[in-house]
Amino acid sequence: MSPARELGVDSPAREQAAAVRAKEISARELLDLHMARIAVRNPLLNAIVSLDEERARAGAMAADEALAAGVEPGPLHGLPFAFKDTHAVAGWRTTYGSPLFAEHVPDADDLIVERIRAAGAVPIGKTNVPEFAAGSHTFNTVFGTTRNPHDPERSAGGSSGGAAAALAAGMVPLAEGSDMGGSLRNPASFCGVVGLRPSWGRVPAWPQPNMWETTSTGGPMARSVDDLALLLSVLAGPDPRAPHALGDPGAVFAPPVHPAPLAGLRVGLSADLDGAFAVDRSVAAVVDAAGADLTGAGAAVTGTVPDLTGADECFRTLRAWHFQATFGLQLAVQPTAFKSSLAANIRAGESLTGADIAVAYQRRTTLAQRMREYFTDHDLLVLPTSQVPPFPADQEFPSMVDGKPMDSYLDWMRSAYLITVTGCPAISVPFGSTPDGLPVGIQLVAPHGADRRLLEVAAAVEALAGSANG
Template identity: 35%
Template sequence: MSAAEAGSADTAVRIAAAVRAGERSAVDVLEAHLARIDGGEAEVHAFNTVTVDAARAAAAAIDERVAAGEDPGPLAGVPIAIKDNLCTRGVATTCSSKILEGWVPPYDATVVERVWASGAVPVGKTNLDEFAMGSSTENSAFGPTRNPRDLTKVPGGSSGGSAAAVAGGFSAISLGSDTGGSIRQPAAFCGVVGVKPTYGLVSRYGLVAFASSLDQVGPFATTVADAALLLEAIAGHDPADATSIPQEAPKLVEHLDDGVAGLRVGVVTELTGEGISPDVLARVREAADALAAAGATVEEVSVPAVAYGLSAYYLIAPAEASSNLARFDGVRYGLRVDAPTTNEMMVASRTAGFGDEVKRRIMLGTYALSAGYYDAFYGQAQKVRTLICRDFDAAYERFDVLLSPTTPTTAFDLGAIADPLTMYLNDICTIPTNLAGHPAMSVPFGTGQDGLPVGVQVLAPALGEQAMFRTAAALEAAAPRTTGASK
């Protein structure tokens, strides 16, 4: 049995139920996952830090609470991996960048607090493209992550480590962040479930910011039910986040079996045409047919402005990154390279601390915001963003959810894409949702001609997670069975 197959047998729902009932110990569950990490992490490199001692202490505390007759929470004893751009008190948070190497936050991100409160057991911090900027996890200052399904392939990015941790059976669930597809794209490449929630549904407090109007924290899991359970645990209003939605989060787990009968599903024509590989398109068509067979009404729908999503995103996101990353200056925290003057010190620290892709986006964003160019670039991109929102709103007047590929292709070879523009095209199907602030998720649905996983994307209007998860559950039930074996 491969690591991936072993991991899929240990779903979060099953683990939590068994631990809460006293049928399994959290310590035994943890040790099984640590053994998988020991056996595969050297090849995969899913983690920047594995917190063995802290995890063992947490698992033992869970077992003590169960023995005392207490309920440790809905994720009791479930091993979870956390993307290394989420602050963790007492544990280094590096964003996979030399400029933050060794930096230890004095507080936990809100989602990390909620993970602890739910009874989950954090096992480590996962590798990512530096500051979440990339689509392959090859931009990490600490080396690339490999895809557990095929070690010659990338796991996607920027949350490649979190996707690989789940796909490899190193953790039952994990947390990532999604700014332009950074949860959904690696989920598709690694054959797991990945969810980008509605903007504001999950707190961003303690998430190291890339693009503040786009970033959102979300779950990875091997099943739709596990993803729903984790999202319920981390979602909800947070007064510490000014963009947090001040209302109760949608109930998900109890509606997973509601089915899709009567649901209206639109297949986005702009995301199922040129540039999408034939084998990926075939899986999307099969997914649409499966939903129709399950009782949904399935038709094609045009969302014209999504064709401009990539162009708008690569002005808005770098502009916000330029502002957010200004704080890493060698003065307050992180790397400091000494120089004769303060200005020279800042330049030297940022030159040594940031990698090429981060520098590229900072420069692009700074240019787009500069005097004389703001209206022509950043201002124009925001107008396109408004058009995308309007076109999605029009589509959701007719449909409950939308369907598209998650990625144009299956996972590509490590080192295969050196051109930044070609790399950016990997997010063409996922970016529009971030610009609109809507939820979307990737569900594994068979494989491509190369035998690697294909992800089908389910999109929904703001706070439409309930219909989205119902659709995802139906797709999961109808998906072609694959071995998921690692190579």
């Protein structure tokens, strides 16, 4: 059997990239494999949008010609790639999931796209998003609903739901997204893949409506922690257009990730952050099982968690302020062009005062200090990624969690967004499933800046999950 036939779309991304570099398979052959999978899975899942096979084939041919000409290949050379539809790709339809931008074609790449292209990836299309990436369920009036590869009647999560679904279904080897309130972590949990919200400043962004924005960040998704590190090596690193970017070069994430020892690891674990949010019992059971398995592996697991009092108010204030500043004028001109939940979120920012914003930043400063102190005697915090398993795709959001009403599309996302305002890196790793087979991820949180260490611990947890479920 030839190497080209041995390699499949479900093979690790590192193996796919290595095979292209070694000329064991061409970028065109690799694209053919992925296009065949897309033809089978995408009509039902609706994960990849604005697919352009002709341009993708031209890109794969150019990748092969460059390799034949002796051009040094980048780390993603020849890998098919679909960009999140909130990230501008020059010359490629980019809708943000909004009818206001249904035919929008940018003339420049966002920084995250620029870096992935420079690394040699072959663009094939975009991945579906909720309107303006608002909410952790992927649906919009431009392209419709993205469905979960494990059960198409269920949500794939969001806002990077198209990315997670495409990745889990083998339509792409890697995926990128962004995360404000859980938009990389929640869909990773729902679709059974790995999603990292990096430390704030790890993955810079440009352009930005507010270059001092501190709640949203780009980040990687993959089917394994090791593959995720490969993509993070491309996304991370300073840029002069992003003054708050961390100074470590992306290359620190390029080497293969070796699992860290779990014996002696000091872990705080809670299924509900000491009562900070409601959690579905099937999700809580997976978190509890993770605690038992970590203990069995020699970790020192306790129920001690950081005090995140004020994090809810902090996140909601900063989110409403950001949404009003970004979309307020458009909403005033075209009030019916936004989904009602997003419009309400934008309007929530209209009454905010300077004092409100100041209090939010004071709270955020306090939260960061509490987390710094927490991690002086803990190595890791373990929480559920999402408070619920994948819910029916025809719902905008779950109305109840463990018998408690959820009044808005934000209420059921606290397990993710309470961590957002700490600035700490957080990764969702698949660890189990519900009784009916739906994926459940656990969220691992580490100190700000400790992203490489977090990946090493996550790789160990990933292996532990494989052993526990095997």
